[in-house]
Amino acid sequence: MADLRCTIAGIRSPNPFWLASAPPTDKALNVVRAYQAGWGGVVWKTLGEDPPVVNVSSRYGAHMDTERRILGINNIELISDRPLEVNLQEIAQVKKDWPERALVVSLMARMEESAWVELVRKIEATGADGLELNLGCPHGMCERGMGSAIGQVPEMVENVTRWVKNATRMPVIVKLTPNITNILWSAEAAKRGGADAVALINTVNSIVSVDLDAMAPTPTVDGKGTHGGYCGPAVKPIALNMVAEISRNPFTAGIPISGIGGISTWRDAAEFIALGAHGVQVCTAAMTYGFRIVEDMISGLSNFLDSKGMDSLEPLIGAAVKNVVNWNDLNMNFSTKAVIDQDACIDCGRCHIVCEDTSHQAIRISAGEGRRVFTVEPDDCVGCNLCSHVCPVPSCITMQPEPATQPPLTWTRHPQNPFRQTAPETV
């Protein structure tokens, strides 16, 4: 059994699965239930200055597939709406009762040093393991100059991080917003400010659907709606890219990352870790199924590590980073072709029509015995993968690489590139 112990910014937990700062970590009751279920750590629901915020009724919208499975949740909730003192007391008690689980406290304040410092002092007194700066909430709080209003301005990210670092001995994790043009700007700012780790992503600005009778966005509050924060499986690709960018950017490379965004299974977690995350955080999956999904996450990740001959998380962390490159560094002489397994084919014809209408007209139809036979014409196939994704049968259409006939060639050196490099490559 692989060892799942995880350390991030000096904070230790028995496994890398933490609950993200959100309703699942809103109070002692939930957090204790989460620990009992096996979660390695939690980031407490974001604390702010008193008086506490007030939430509206009707708070979540959902984007679902046709089977009513949740792909994404959109929320218009604010930070903790309970008095600061109640939260602090509960945090202190929970940390005392569960010493070997990670307990990080998320916080948010105005763009004023004294406001941050005062909150930090109070949290430090609870004995919590670390701080997570919420610079990402994209609704409500940002209209008050907090959350993503700070996270979207690199100078402010740097300043807040520095204020907090100067005020505490605790490890500081800076939680980043994806609602920016380039994640590196805020990640680098956090690092300059002295962050011990970054966490990403917070939720993505969104309107999840429109109620066509009320003619208002959902969730609808007395006939009106507002843009909210989107999360869940649908945002995972956005988050993975941002994590990878931070991992392979020389200035930020190696900074501990707490990966967040759409993690629902051990496999999702493994992907984040392979791209450089040291641990992960989960919100929507817990809000969809309850805390016990962590059981399969733990057993699945540990079985996966066993199957790869890895005895801890260490060898997995960042294992895929070296293979994330710029487009210009891809080998243009590599060619792969779609191949259809005729025994697995169920004769739906979708590969043909998508290739015919929208790709490269490479899939031919011929008459078989009582059914159609679809075959890929290799000369026409550009290896785009579309048919293999559209096919309803897993591994019926596979992409099979052709033997290399020429040495690797990147766009940088391609004869058709008017700006190509001509000097020999220095390896």
Add this chain to the structure above:
Amino acid sequence: MNDSPLSVYQDLVPPMTDLQASAEANRCLFCYDAACTRACPTSIDIPGFIRGIATGNLTGAATTIFAENILGGTCGRVCPTETLCEQACVRTTAEDRPVAIGRLQRYATDAMITSGRQPFERAPATGKTVAVVGAGPAGLSCAHRLALLGHQVSLYDAKPKAGGLNEYGLAAYKMADDFAAREVAFVLGIGGITLYPEHRLGHEITLDGLRQTHDAVFLAIGLGGNNRLSIPGEDLSGVEDATAFIERLRQSPPSAPPAVPETVVVIGGGNTAIDAAIQAKRLGAAEVTLVYRRGREQMKATGWEQELALTSGVILRTFAEPRRMDGDGHVQTITFERTTLSDGRLTGTGSTLTLPADLVLKAVGQTLLTGALAGIAVQGGKIVVDDAAQTSIPGVYAGGDCIASGEDLTVQAVEDGKRAAHAIDATLRLSALTAA
């Protein structure tokens, strides 16, 4: 002559493909405090294991099953899921089709059993020894759990092979490809269990002897006897207990199945009767008639099993009670009296029915053989046990078909064995403490 397309030794329900398993696993709603788990006598965390299949954590899925039911492989094949877990599945409310829990369970457990890996490691040795008599589902389950908890187990069985009815009784088409033997090897693979085949209680071993040489004894001897019809002609040749017939066919290699004559009559209304009839049909009998003295509603066999018999070409006749069998040395006909039910009471109508029969299979219930039980209290044909599975003799426990715990099903026997193992473990640990 034989219009039953499948060999009796072939899977009735084929294993799932990866595609089927993944699609089916994704139908599971991952219910809270799930009804299916509550309906399973061994309380397998069903949504938990199905999630493992859905996420590609097949090892985790199998481990979750085996944690509650070490014979999850057999149970996935033979449980009447239509009256247990699948009957409770909330998917049936809106869609009329439950998640195929049994088949998914087989999918996950087959993967681990085939891989040759073990899901669990034994706890440190306790130095205690337990004798388990009977290597059927109850005995295997108890022995495995005791070994897991660190005890040393001697597992005795009268038969040459372990497995009990898994090996000798369940329908061949449910246990294809010698699964019973493969599963026994998997269960014993945990270590700490020594199997003694051909050791019959009352012959090679005695209860007193076992009590002297072991710290506790678990009896899991099942129901070894068969009820008789007690009608004229019962001792003609060609009249056989259905369990003996099934045992014969289970022990024949698929390449040389036992021969069956043209006309077969099966008497009874339970699992055994249905299984015997279908297997006779699949072995090539031209006409197989199952006759039950009450109606289809009163049959113990589930609706699904009755349907299976009908679609397999078995003729079902109800409300007829056997009165005599005739033949010249070998049975030729069997005569029934028609019956009716009035106020729950079965009465003969006086009118009779005679069917030709070259083979009559009796499946009218099994009985406990008490000979070797050395005075253990028995009531209503079952060994009496208390809440901790202990019999009237201290240190002697019992479970499975030989006690009255629930229905006589494989899964119930597994649960009995598991619970008894924990009761024995608790007692042995307590005695170790007080001795120290």
